Amino acid sequence: GQNIDQPTEMTATEGAIVQINCTYQTSGFNGLFWYQQHAGEAPTFLSYNVLDGLEEKGRFSSFLSRSKGYSYLLLKELQMKDSASYLCAVREQSNYQLIWGAGTKLIIKP
Amino acid sequence: EPEVTQTPSHQVTQMGQEVILRCVPISNHLYFYWYRQILGQKVEFLVSFYNNEISEKSEIFDDQFSVERPDGSNFTLKIRSTKLEDSAMYFCASSEGRGQETQYFGPGTRLLVL
Numbered sequence: 014g015q016n017i018d019q020p021t022e023m024t025a026t027e028g029a030i031v032q033i034n035c036t037y038q039t040s041g042f043n044g045l046f047w048y049q050q051h052a053g054e055a056p057t058f059l060s061y062n063v064l065d066g067l068e069e070k071g072r073f074s075s076f077l078s079r080s081k082g083y084s085y086l087l088l089k090e091l092q093m094k095d096s097a098s099y100l101c102a103v104r105e106q107s108n109y110q111l112i113w114g115a116g117t118k119l120i121i122k123p
Numbered sequence: 124e125p126e127v128t129q130t131p132s133h134q135v136t137q138m139g140q141e142v143i144l145r146c147v148p149i150s151n152h153l154y155f156y157w158y159r160q161i162l163g164q165k166v167e168f169l170v171s172f173y174n175n176e177i178s179e180k181s182e183i184f185d186d187q188f189s190v191e192r193p194d195g196s197n198f199t200l201k202i203r204s205t206k207l208e209d210s211a212m213y214f215c216a217s218s219e220g221r222g223q224e225t226q227y228f229g230p231g232t233r234l235l236v237l
Contacts, residue, residue, distance in 0.1 A: 110179055113165045113166040117162070
């Protein structure tokens with residue numbers, strides 16, 4: 014079956030670091046995406062991993078381990094505007110569809 | 124920066140009516156997608172479209188739904204005989220290619236079926 018798991022909600026403090034985990038079980042794998050979604054808005058692309066390892070992009074980094082079916086999104090120097098849901102999505106190899114996790118709601122406190 | 128646009132931003136309709144949701148993908152993109160997100164739930168894939176035909180569709184995308192690219196810029200999702208459970212945010216997305224290309228999302232159309 015297909016399953017993508019993320020924590021439902023996390024809380025962190027402004028200026029701190031937070032790691033949002035995602036585990037997946039899909040019939041195929043052709044890349045993992047992280048998107049940010051503010052309430053009532055569209056998902057916006059953050060990162061893409063297809064090979065194992067860490068991809069860094071400014072304050073955001075994303076890690077992938079294909080053998081473990083595991084990824085995380087690391088957010089540094091948290092800002093209040095980072096309060097949003099973070100969606101993990103896996104592209105299946107067979108049909109290129111994006112399979113989405115339910116998202117992790119990140120709450121940033123001053 | 125180019126972006127995907129969608130109209131209308133909000134649509135209210137009566138159960139049983141037909142609605143057409145419109146999208147203008149990024150101009151040099153070749154692959155187009157529709158997703159829906161019921162309030163508080165996951166994003167769900169509906170359909171992908173390439174070269175004027177459907178390339179993939181999910182179980183959700185039944186005969187009630189259809190897509191069309193009526194001209195060189197618009198990409199539409201038609202929902203026939205709407206049901207209460209069709210109430211959701213509908214997102215259009217586009218990508219340059221199919222394989223490892225990032226999909227860029229439009230702002231969405233919030234559909235409310237009464």
